[in-house]
Structures are given as C-alpha cells and as structure tokens.
Amino acid sequence: MTPLPGPIDSDGISVAEAGSEAPPVGQALNHRLRQLHQQLMELTPDVDRMAVALYDPEVDLLKTFVSSTRTGEAISGYEFHLSKSQSLSHLAKSRSVRVLDNIPAAVEANTKHSAWLLKEGYRSSLTIPLFDKGSFIGLLFFDSLKRAAFTESVQRKLSLIASMINMLISSELNLVYSIRASVQVAREFANLRDFETGAHLQRMAHYARLIARELQQSHGLSDEYIEHLYLFAPLHDIGKIGIPDRILLKPGPLDPxxxxxxxxxxQKGLEIVEKMVGEFGLEDLPDSAVMKNVVAGHHEKLDGSGYPKGLRGEAIPLEARIIAVADVFDALSSHRHYKQAWSMDAALTELDRMVAAGQFDADCVAAVRRRRDAVEAIRDRFQDG
Ligand SMILES: [Fe+2]
Ligand SMILES: [Fe+2]
Incomplete structure (x- = not known):
C-alpha cells in the first residue's frame, strides 16, 4: 500500500473546536467536514480522522484538500501522482474500497507520510474512491488509532456518511466549475480571446497556485484556499467583457x-461576479470571498498607487497580492500583441524592482524566484497556440 505522503502543518484544529459560527475564509468545507466528523463519532467512536484528497486528471495529481482529525496534527500541502501508487490507482479503477487492519504491518516508514501516519499512531484505515457523474474525483480516507476498527458493521455505518461527503465535494466542485464554464461562454462572446489567451489564464493560475503553495506554511494557508485561488484566478479580468473593443483591442498605448x-x-468584474454569486445561489459557496477579492484587488499596489481603491499593504487581501504578481509576471514573460516576451531574468528583475518600489508583495516575488524551475516548466507547458 502507498499512503498519501506529505509535510505536516498546524492546520489540525481539533473537532471539539468546530462550532456553528461562520468559518474563516478558505475553511468552509473543512468546517463542514468537521461537523460531519463530530456527528459520526457518536455513531462510530473509533474514526479518529477523515480526509479528502482531490484528483486532477489533467496532471494525474492527487492533492490533499480537506481533513478533520480528532487529535494530533493534520497533514496538508501534499500532492502526488496517482499512477505512482498501484493500490490507490486500483481503487479508482475498480471502484472498490480498501481496508487496512494493521497499518504498521502494511506500511514502511519510507515516505514522509507513512512516517507521519505511524507517528500519529494510526493503526487501521478505510479508503473510499469518490466519483462525480462516473468520473473519479478523489479519495476519502477514514483512519483509526485502533487496530482493525473498520469491521463490516462499521463500514456499513460509514457508507452513508461517505456518500454524503461525496455529494458535498462534488456539488461544491460543480458550483465552481459552473461559474468557470459560464465565464468561459461570456469570454467567447466578448471577443476576449483576441486580447488575452487561454494559455495566459492557465499559466497565471498555475503561477498563483505555485506562489500560494510556497507561502502555505509561513502564512498558514489551507489546501482548500489554495485550490479555490487556483480555480478562481482565471476570472481576474472578467470585467473586460464590458470594455469597448476600440480600447480593449487598440494596438497602441492608451491615452489617459x-x-x-x-x-x-x-468594478465591472466585481459586478459580474456578484451577479453570478446571486444567480447561482452561491451566497454560501465556500470562498466566494476569495473569488471577489481576486477580481476586486488584482490591480491594487502595496504603496497605495493601485486602483480602484488605492488600498495599502495588508489591506489588500493576500489572494489579490498573489494574483497581481502572477498576472504581471506572465504579462512580462509572454508575447503580447504590443510587446515581445521578456527573458526569465528580465521579468524577475522587473518584479524585484516593483518590490523595491513598494508595489508588490516581497514574499510572493521571492516565491517565484525560489521556484524558477517550476515556473519555467509552466511557461513551457502552456504555450500560446
Ligand atoms: Fe486586470
Ligand atoms: Fe491577466
């Protein structure tokens, strides 16, 4: 068996802390999972941990997403190629569940994650593949500190909660995908493809995700937050739908x-997003605030020289600071109708200059520098066609 390896962070808020008050940004689904966990423990007290990892078929990655642990530390910020684990790939293909009655016997402490599992004292587990309309979307893990906790009768009790979690996850993903799909349609209508390519949106979304991952530990970001930031990043310029073509497509520089x-x-983008939130009934979509902040804040600058509000420093939400760097970095390092692509060195130097000028978040830019290899891989992978 190959478990989901990964680093440990301090995201393991214990179940007892999960009340009914509004969850913090980036934590809504985690919060609901904890509530379910709490109910579940009355039924089957031996389930000490529930966790969901999402699957991204485009890159064959299984990524930690949400989790609830009764004690000890949670695990997050980890991703790994599903095809590298025979037993987990098998679950996805065969749609079967996997029971491990004795984790220490089945697992060697040869990965960070198996070492973590053993250190936290988990002794048995049940792993269930999740599906949405027939497609594999992720894995649900139940773990227990007790050996052989997942008897037939416990499995029967868990099957209901597993299908509830499956529904919860797929309905949330569907909401996010519906928003993205309607934005896509709007873009097609609005000729925006001439202006900003799909490859730009893919690249900047990946850059944003990479930056957020780099800041995950230092800024205490949840996997859920990072995933949403990645999904919402391509909406940042949706308001350009409302800008007349003579300006949007003007070949030369714009006059004042x-x-x-x-x-x-x-402002137009924010109106569109707020309208969508209303029309899709997404008022309580987890992280609709992240979506709004991405759109509303991506041209703000730390020194207050940005627009539309001239916000300063920490008053600009982190997601907007990340998007600003990802967006400008891609604009510099790719070809546009009005300019050639800058070299990686020149683009990075320009980002540094903007940090020195007090405009860009130094941590975000440092993250791009640190992950230069990954940044180049993204640039090369999503080329304008
Ligand atoms: Fe913009
Ligand atoms: Fe952009």
Missing part, C-alpha cells in the same frame, strides 16, 4: 482618458 475607462474593468 482611455486608461481611465480601461480601469473600470475591475
């Missing part, structure tokens, strides 16, 4: 008047 008009794309 035109610039003012162009800047209204932020």
């Amino acid at each position: 008047e035109e610039h003012k008009l162009m800047e209204t794309h932020v």
Whole structure:
C-alpha cells in the first residue's frame, strides 16, 4: 500500500473546536467536514480522522484538500501522482474500497507520510474512491488509532456518511466549475480571446497556485484556499467583457482618458461576479470571498498607487497580492500583441524592482524566484497556440 505522503502543518484544529459560527475564509468545507466528523463519532467512536484528497486528471495529481482529525496534527500541502501508487490507482479503477487492519504491518516508514501516519499512531484505515457523474474525483480516507476498527458493521455505518461527503465535494466542485464554464461562454462572446489567451489564464493560475503553495506554511494557508485561488484566478479580468473593443483591442498605448475607462474593468468584474454569486445561489459557496477579492484587488499596489481603491499593504487581501504578481509576471514573460516576451531574468528583475518600489508583495516575488524551475516548466507547458 502507498499512503498519501506529505509535510505536516498546524492546520489540525481539533473537532471539539468546530462550532456553528461562520468559518474563516478558505475553511468552509473543512468546517463542514468537521461537523460531519463530530456527528459520526457518536455513531462510530473509533474514526479518529477523515480526509479528502482531490484528483486532477489533467496532471494525474492527487492533492490533499480537506481533513478533520480528532487529535494530533493534520497533514496538508501534499500532492502526488496517482499512477505512482498501484493500490490507490486500483481503487479508482475498480471502484472498490480498501481496508487496512494493521497499518504498521502494511506500511514502511519510507515516505514522509507513512512516517507521519505511524507517528500519529494510526493503526487501521478505510479508503473510499469518490466519483462525480462516473468520473473519479478523489479519495476519502477514514483512519483509526485502533487496530482493525473498520469491521463490516462499521463500514456499513460509514457508507452513508461517505456518500454524503461525496455529494458535498462534488456539488461544491460543480458550483465552481459552473461559474468557470459560464465565464468561459461570456469570454467567447466578448471577443476576449483576441486580447488575452487561454494559455495566459492557465499559466497565471498555475503561477498563483505555485506562489500560494510556497507561502502555505509561513502564512498558514489551507489546501482548500489554495485550490479555490487556483480555480478562481482565471476570472481576474472578467470585467473586460464590458470594455469597448476600440480600447480593449487598440494596438497602441492608451491615452489617459482611455486608461481611465480601461480601469473600470475591475468594478465591472466585481459586478459580474456578484451577479453570478446571486444567480447561482452561491451566497454560501465556500470562498466566494476569495473569488471577489481576486477580481476586486488584482490591480491594487502595496504603496497605495493601485486602483480602484488605492488600498495599502495588508489591506489588500493576500489572494489579490498573489494574483497581481502572477498576472504581471506572465504579462512580462509572454508575447503580447504590443510587446515581445521578456527573458526569465528580465521579468524577475522587473518584479524585484516593483518590490523595491513598494508595489508588490516581497514574499510572493521571492516565491517565484525560489521556484524558477517550476515556473519555467509552466511557461513551457502552456504555450500560446
Ligand atoms: Fe486586470
Ligand atoms: Fe491577466
């Protein structure tokens, strides 16, 4: 068996802390999972941990997403190629569940995760594949500190909660995907493809995710937050739908008047996002605040020289600071109709200059520098076609 390895963080809020008050940004689904866990423990007291990992078929990655642990530390910020684990790939293909009655006997402490499992004292586990409309979307893990806790009768009790969690996860993903799909349609109508390519959106979303991953430990970010940031990143310029073509597609530089008009794309974008949130009934979509902040804050600058609000420093939400760096970095390092692509060195130097000028978040830019290899891989992978 190959478990999900990964580093340990301090995200393991114990179940007892999960009350009914509004969850913090980036934690809504975690919060619901903890509530379910609490109910579950009355039924089957031996389930000490529940966790969901999401599967991204495009890159064959299984990524930690949400979890609830009764005691000890949670695990997050980990991703790994599903195809590298025979036993987990088998679960996805065969749609069967896996029971491990004796983890220490089945697992060697040869990965960070198996070492973690053993250190936390987990002795048995039940792993269930999750599906949405027939497609594999992830894995649900139940773990117990007791050996052989997942008897037939416990499995029967867990089957209901497993299908509830499956529904919870797939309905949330579907909401996010519906929003993205409707934005896609709107973009097609609005000729935006001439202006900003799909490859730009893919690259900047991946850059944003990479930066957030780098900041995960130092800024205490949840996997859920990072996943949502990645999914919402391509919406940042949705307001350009409302900008007239003569400005949007103007080959030369904009005059001050035109610039003012162009800047209204932020407010227009926010209106679109708020309308979608209303129309899709997403008021309580986990992280709709992240979506709004991405759109509303991506042109703000730390020194207050940005727009539309001229917010300063920490008043600009982290997700907006990340998107700003990811977006500008891609604009610099890729070809646009008005400029050639800058070299990686030149683009990084420009980001440093903007940090020194007090405009960009130094941690975000340092993250891009630190992960230069991964950044180059993203750039090369999603080319304008
Ligand atoms: Fe923008
Ligand atoms: Fe952009």
